[in-house]
Amino acid sequence: MIRYAIRRIPSALLVLFLASIAVFALIHLAKGDPAALAAGPDASPAEIAAKRHQLGLDDSLASQYLNWLRGELTGDLGNAYISGGSIGELVRNGLGNTVELTSGAVVLALALGGAAGMGMGVSRRRPVNAVLNALTTLAFAVPTYVSGVLLVLVLAVIFPILPAGGHESLLRDPTIGVQYLIMPALCLSLPAAATIARFLATSMRQVLDEDFLATGVAKGLKTRRLLFRHALPNALPPVLTIVGIQIGQMLGGAIVVEAIFAWPGVGQLLRDSVLDHEYLIVQDLLLFAVAVFIVLQMITDLVHAYIDPRIRTEH
Amino acid sequence: MSDLYSANLSRRRFLAGSLGVGGAVLLASCTAAVSRDKSGRSKPVQGGTLRMVQTADIAPATLLSQNNPNFSICRTVFNTLTEYDHKTLDPKPSLATHWNISDGGKTYVLSLRDDVKYHTGRPFGPDDVVNVIDILKQDTTSSQLKHVAAICDARKTGANEVTLTFSQAVSNVFDLFEVMIVVDKETYPDLLAGRKFIGTGPFTMQSYRPGSGYTLKRNDQYWKAGRPYLDGVEVAVVTQSSSAVSSLRSGQSQLALDLAPLDAIGLKGSAGFQLVPSDAQDSVFYLGQNVTVPPLDKVEVRQAIAQAIDRERILSQVLGGIGHTSSIPWSPSSSAFDVSKRDTYRHDPAKAKQLLATAGASGASVDIYYNAGFAPNAGIAEIVQFDLTSAGLKATAKPQQAADFFSLLSGSGIPGLFVNVHGFGQLHPATLVKGAFPFNARANAERFTSQQYSDLATKMWTTTDQTAAKGVYADMNDLLIKEQFVTDLVVSSHTYTISTKLNGLAWNMFDYINLDDAYLST
Numbered sequence: 001m002i003r004y005a006i007r008r009i010p011s012a013l014l015v016l017f018l019a020s021i022a023v024f025a026l027i028h029l030a031k032g033d034p035a036a037l038a039a040g041p042d043a044s045p046a047e048i049a050a051k052r053h054q055l056g057l058d059d060s061l062a063s064q065y066l067n068w069l070r071g072e073l074t075g076d077l078g079n080a081y082i083s084g085g086s087i088g089e090l091v092r093n094g095l096g097n098t099v100e101l102t103s104g105a106v107v108l109a110l111a112l113g114g115a116a117g118m119g120m121g122v123s124r125r126r127p128v129n130a131v132l133n134a135l136t137t138l139a140f141a142v143p144t145y146v147s148g149v150l151l152v153l154v155l156a157v158i159f160p161i162l163p164a165g166g167h168e169s170l171l172r173d174p175t176i177g178v179q180y181l182i183m184p185a186l187c188l189s190l191p192a193a194a195t196i197a198r199f200l201a202t203s204m205r206q207v208l209d210e211d212f213l214a215t216g217v218a219k220g221l222k223t224r225r226l227l228f229r230h231a232l233p234n235a236l237p238p239v240l241t242i243v244g245i246q247i248g249q250m251l252g253g254a255i256v257v258e259a260i261f262a263w264p265g266v267g268q269l270l271r272d273s274v275l276d277h278e279y280l281i282v283q284d285l286l287l288f289a290v291a292v293f294i295v296l297q298m299i300t301d302l303v304h305a306y307i308d309p310r311i312r313t314e315h
Numbered sequence: 316m317s318d319l320y321s322a323n324l325s326r327r328r329f330l331a332g333s334l335g336v337g338g339a340v341l342l343a344s345c346t347a348a349v350s351r352d353k354s355g356r357s358k359p360v361q362g363g364t365l366r367m368v369q370t371a372d373i374a375p376a377t378l379l380s381q382n383n384p385n386f387s388i389c390r391t392v393f394n395t396l397t398e399y400d401h402k403t404l405d406p407k408p409s410l411a412t413h414w415n416i417s418d419g420g421k422t423y424v425l426s427l428r429d430d431v432k433y434h435t436g437r438p439f440g441p442d443d444v445v446n447v448i449d450i451l452k453q454d455t456t457s458s459q460l461k462h463v464a465a466i467c468d469a470r471k472t473g474a475n476e477v478t479l480t481f482s483q484a485v486s487n488v489f490d491l492f493e494v495m496i497v498v499d500k501e502t503y504p505d506l507l508a509g510r511k512f513i514g515t516g517p518f519t520m521q522s523y524r525p526g527s528g529y530t531l532k533r534n535d536q537y538w539k540a541g542r543p544y545l546d547g548v549e550v551a552v553v554t555q556s557s558s559a560v561s562s563l564r565s566g567q568s569q570l571a572l573d574l575a576p577l578d579a580i581g582l583k584g585s586a587g588f589q590l591v592p593s594d595a596q597d598s599v600f601y602l603g604q605n606v607t608v609p610p611l612d613k614v615e616v617r618q619a620i621a622q623a624i625d626r627e628r629i630l631s632q633v634l635g636g637i638g639h640t641s642s643i644p645w646s647p648s649s650s651a652f653d654v655s656k657r658d659t660y661r662h663d664p665a666k667a668k669q670l671l672a673t674a675g676a677s678g679a680s681v682d683i684y685y686n687a688g689f690a691p692n693a694g695i696a697e698i699v700q701f702d703l704t705s706a707g708l709k710a711t712a713k714p715q716q717a718a719d720f721f722s723l724l725s726g727s728g729i730p731g732l733f734v735n736v737h738g739f740g741q742l743h744p745a746t747l748v749k750g751a752f753p754f755n756a757r758a759n760a761e762r763f764t765s766q767q768y769s770d771l772a773t774k775m776w777t778t779t780d781q782t783a784a785k786g787v788y789a790d791m792n793d794l795l796i797k798e799q800f801v802t803d804l805v806v807s808s809h810t811y812t813i814s815t816k817l818n819g820l821a822w823n824m825f826d827y828i829n830l831d832d833a834y835l836s837t
Binding site: 031032033034035036037038039040041042043044045046047048050051054079080082083084085086089090093094097152153156157160163164165166167259260261262264268269272275276277 | 368372373374375376377380381382383454455456457458459461507508509510523524525526527528551552553554555558559561562564565566567688716717718719721722724725726739750751752755757758
């Protein structure tokens with residue numbers, strides 16, 4: 001198994017290397033000169049040229065690529081062109097905030113989707129099903145940029161009980177931090193909650209028709225025990241697959257929610273960096289995304305190999 | 316599915332569950348990030364934290380030039396040597412207590428305060444002024460007033476005295492003193508990298524979170540006794556103007572800098588808010604015309620374009636009425652402002668058509684470039700496109716990303732017309748023609764060169780006698796109106812949208828906000 005894992009490393013490194021070239025080339029194909037923005041307003045062409053030289057943007061592309069690669073390998077990601085701040089710190093802060101937002105959204109999606117899914121799967125009362133159906137349809141259909149604005153209007157403007165936007169770290173001030181988190185996390189979680197609810201409801205309905213549950217009823221088991229100890233565990237596997245996909249989608253969808261709620265996450269950082277031609281930040285973030293994908297792919301391959309020995313022997 | 320499970324989720328349970336979820340949300344918000352802002356005070360006493368939003372992050376590397384995102388930090392963490400009186404434009408003491416000008420205006424001897432300390436505890440002194448002048452001379456430092464620093468030799472001539480000797484007498488030295496923050500020489504490299512912000516101002520930087528904002532704390536050692544009133548300031552970067560409006564409406568913040576004009580106007584009539592346009596009026600929307608690109612190489616075409624544009628429509632529909640239309644670049648505070656020339660170009664499509672026909676340019680194509688990252692630009696570009704098409708040109712609006720727009724502007728040149736904003740019309744006229752890139756007589760964004768223009772710009776800079784200068788200003792206005800390489804549209808203002816709880820907000824003539832006397836009331 002270990003030898004199998006080690007054999008995967010060279011190909012992973014090769015993919016990462018090729019990705020670094022592709023990312024670097026793509027960014028530098030775009031028009032525009034970050035030095036023009038970094039030099040500030042009204043900068044003369046001579047000042048911009050001096051700034052370009054200071055930032056190393058007048059080096060050959062090969063030299064810029066090698067410098068960047070050296071920085072990546074040594075852990076020195078360099079400084080942002082415009083703010084001058086440490087890129088490592090920017091990326092770390094952004095990632096931390098996005099993970100915080102997505103984690104909050106996952107918790108809410110599981111809670112709301114789980115409750116609604118159980119309700120829809122278990123209840124045969126038409127009004128209850130109709131309401132839950134309508135709510136999940138609405139949550140699924142309304143895009144986050146609409147639900148986000150509506151949430152702000154209701155919970156921050158008409159009834160000002162939550163902040164309209166911004167961020168406070170949960171670690172630094174949990175009481176205030178959670179209030180900043182609720183609305184963006186809720187907004188991000190709604191489509192995922194609806195999806196989870198639909199899948200859970202379908203899965204529950206299938207399981208509830210199984211004979212073993214009728215046996216449980218005949219044995220006199222309590223309904224709560226039947227549902228949560230016997231039905232739910234059997235209904236969950238297909239739902240868990242969906243939850244995994246939804247987490248990925250939420251990470252991707254965070255970019256819109258971050259913009260609406262002024263949440264300083266990695267999505268906002270990437271968007272701003274693309275607009276400002278902050279080459280190094282964009283390169284770092286894209287390469288990081290590729291690296292995460294490669295690691296996840298490797299883990300999947302290893303799990304498959306662990307489960308199915310034929311894969312190990314074939315390779 | 317069997318009935319026996321469905322009975323367990325009654326309507327009552329469902330409703331109770333729904334209320335529980337709603338209640339949990341409400342409960343979590345009862346000690347609220349919002350309600351913590353509601354404890355204001357009725358009188359100007361010390362205490363409280365001002366919460367402010369701005370749409371872009373600060374750019375520490377450009378702190379020595381006037382750069383909009385830095386408005387919130389330049390005069391809160393740092394100080395300048397002098398500050399203009401907004402009515403008389405006379406310089407008033409700040410870090411410099413008084414000054415003696417001699418040698419025909421070539422020598423300035425500044426006496427500095429002896430009770431000022433940097434946030435590190437190090438005393439401020441003449442070496443710090445010498446240092447910042449030297450930094451301004453470096454190639455990699457950009458500043459609109461660099462041309463003044465470039466001809467200045469600064470020396471320490473006493474324990475609290477610095478002497479600035481200029482190679483020639485110039486008229487805008489106090490503009491330099493107004494824009495130039497006095498940074499700490501020991502930590503300047505850290506300032507450039509956004510690591511340390513050490514100044515002499517009323518607040519110290521407690522934490523800077525690149526991309527999201529920063530927190531300031533009261534400087535207990537501030538040299539103005541009893542100031543500031545506020546305990547601290549929290550600045551959040553909210554890139555969407557509409558989100559900044561929500562932040563204000565919800566009471567989460569009390570000050571928003573430079574909201575998109577139509578968002579700001581939307582709050583104008585709302586109870587609890589005030590829209591305060593800066594009296595500096597240094598946000599001038601203009602149409603640049605690259606004079607090397609046909610048909611803009613013909614002066615009649617440029618004049619026709621100036622005549623074709625409906626400035627009133629731009630002012631009312633795009634800028635929410637903030638400002639006034641103008642054909643000249645100066646704010647009313649400037650000594651070059653001439654009310655009789657302000658409306659030289661009024662919307663007159665017939666005259667525009669006639670001028671185009673005279674130039675043989677009817678039906679010619681022109682592209683209108685603009686930075687799409689700044690909301691008003693698109694509205695202005697659309698109106699300009701419509702007006703020019705009505706006048707008989709084939710006009711096409713071309714939105715650009717900021718980096719593309721500014722690299723074109725300063726690089727190969729924008730191949731046509733462009734919508735943009737300039738400042739520097741509010742103080743000494745020489746600062747505009749020597750420091751603002753659209754007008755810079757040495758090299759400008761429109762590629763306009765003329766010996767007469769260059770001579771007039773130099774005269775404006777070196778004429779220190781106000782009476783003599785009046786004639787130069789009149790000649791300059793005539794030239795700008797005739798040549799139309801810059802077609803000024805609307806003289807507008809940076810805006811501060813504030814909660815009525817915030818009192819005592821001030822700013823300098825470059826719009827650096829000054830919170831020395833600011834306080835929060837109920």
